[in-house]
Amino acid sequence: MSLNYNNPEFVIERDQDKCIECRVCARQCANEAHFYDEDLERMREEDINCVNCHRCVTLCPTNALVIKEYPLEYKKNSNWTGGMISNIQKQANTGGILLTGMGNPTDKKIYWDHILLNASQVTNPSIDPLREPMELKTILGRKPDKVEFDEEGKVKDLPPQLELETPIMFGAMSFGSISINACKSLAQAANEMGMMYNTGEGGLHEDLYPYKDRTIVQVASGRFGVHQEYLNAGAAIEIKIGQGAKPGIGGHLPGEKVGEEVSKTRMIPKGTDAISPAPHHDIYSIEDLRQLIYALKEATNYEKPVSVKIAAVHNVAAIASGIASAGADIIAIDGYRGGTGAAPTMIRDNVGIPIELALAAVDSRLREQSLRNKVSLVVSGSIRNSADIVKAVALGADAVYVASAALIALGCHMCQKCYTGKCNWGIATQNPELVKRLNPEIGVERVKNLIEGWSHEIKEILGGMGINALESLRGNRLMLRGIDLTEKELEILGIKHAGE
């Protein structure tokens, strides 16, 4: 075997004066970046193993640790960057596909940051959410064009709807890709906050059944864990066609992550790889999708809204319009910055389009075709803060999915190594020793705090605009202005430039 040409990504700096050799870093690091050198009688480090997850830094009782980018620089080259070179060396070593985790980190334009919000001055009073009611309740599902009354003058039932207390849901993350403690934290937080969480393609672990009224159960191409009881357990069903981080390809949960519990929940043998194919075996066209939508509605007695999740790709507007007319109650669109437990790097970083542009295009298209009011629109990938949510709603979204942000609340430090199964924070792992590091009771509180904080901020922003109900912001693009955007970008977003 030839020499490994790869250099460490990070360097661990240990202040030997501060270090008390308690070895907590060594015990905490699943990547084995720290070890005690018996000969030298001190802690040492294996820099090349470090993923910069900050677990050791956070737990070091004497603040003796600092992690830095490895200072070795390649000769300056804008084309052949260090990252490009080390990727080639990795592949030359293994012959494999480059793998990665979490969302696209590349330096492309983030449209949220080029959109500014409005506020009232004089002609229209701003509303103080501390003194006045401020309503974020969001109702997702298919709506008729008008309310209808029966012969006795009583209002007729609407199709099934989901009621959210805030326009936020936890995006699909499967048990398998994340730990049971992470799943419990999200499910219980969703339950207590009046939100929804999404099972992803992992089936529904029996410990999560108590939260079923706040569960969206997913049906994806692998159909893992899908059975009659599962479909009826959730409040809604989501057909996953695609994911922003890896449009057009399937998923792969390595056998090492398929332990006893995952095996039971997914209904596959222990230790086998769980491979979700790229397409659904029974969906090769929009009419096939329609059949699956109605098969699921039949199986659940038309009592659950059915969502269809797609990745934001070039012709997303036409696809969304097709999905709306195929009978979906909710369309979920995941942008190219959306997170993932594992994706080929080249696909994550190069396939798909930004959610901001996709959302604007879809909302406009559905309006042109008078379909927008019939179907709900949920967007994700990536929503980083409450201002992103306000901008998404003003562009036309009914609600958003957040996933990466929720994991960060649980302790994720964005090291992007979810696919290794060695998550030191107990999130993206099935190793029982690591899983138990995440205390779901604390997890619930942290996630709830995040949603509460964001909801407060949304209320403040709405009040500033002189709006006291989220509906009045939905699709209200007059509340948005662009900055540093071209005519074309403004046209697609359907907003004016700042100063106009």
Place this chain on the structure above:
Amino acid sequence: MRGSRPTEKIMSGCAISGILNRRGKRFSGKEIMDSIALMHDRSNGLGGGFAAYGIYPDHKDEYAIHMFYDDLEAKEKVDYFLNRHFVILVSEKIPTREVEAINNPPIIWRYFVRPDERKLSESGLEEDEYVAQSVMNINANYRGAFVVSSGKNMGVFKGVGYPEDIGEFYKLEEYEAYLWTAHGRFPTNTPGWWGGAHPFTLLDWSIVHNGEISSYGANKRYLEMFDYKCTMQTDTEAITYLFDLMLRKHNLPLEVAVKAVAAPLWSEVERMDDEEAKLVKSIRAVYGSALLNGPFSIILGHKDGFLALNDRIKLRPLVVAEDEERTYVASEEAAIREICSKPEKLWSPRGGEPVIGLLEGRSGV
């Protein structure tokens, strides 16, 4: 000074007033002019107007089309359009008098028309919808032409100036109506445009409105899905179309439409009985985009009466009074006392609580 149609949204504050004789007795425009004149300081001379119901008894079965034209060329084009789609029974200048404060008015015209029978049946539309589409077509596609009102046995008289001057200009004391509404305008950033004054109308509906709707962008895009074109850049136009959509096209009872535009707070819904809660929730789910947000008080006029309504947290004033035959509504109590010094009842409706004034024998607007 007649101004041009604005390209960005207009913000304005205002005064509104309305008088209904519930027995349908007609009375001169003098009183409504006195009432709105009292609130002079709520306007800035950049817009005033009146809607009057019952003024054309001799033509009560024909659509009365009031028009503004910038020039004769615009008029010729619209004449051609109207001639192709309607039978024109009367085409005349609306009488006005010289008033010092009123400058450079457009050509002000009215027609009494009936839809052309053959065109109407070919279109497959109801008569009202045929007229509504024609009105929106003129407003969107004919430069220099603007439809001021298009209902039967009613008309709108408006322009750039203080409302009392506009009333004098149009000789409103010579008209008799059973329902009058009036508006004095305080736009903040535009030179007055004659078409931009209130009331706004479509068919029999007229709206005078005080306030600014922060939900305008959402309301406008919602309406576009139902083929309404909001071309005036004002909240009031959007409000008019919302009511037209819900009341005429969707055939909803007025109380339901009110619960859409001024939806009860969710905290109130929690205290409702199951049946009412279900109704309110359904309305909110379906018509969430019709919710009017931000400060407003409006008077929606109709041939059968009026609806007066505040935003749900009452950010604009609205006072109502009644005496034996009449119902009064205005931005200020003083504007009512000016013409009815001792009403039998006088009150301030709560936010979101509709006040419905009806002609006797009519069950709903």
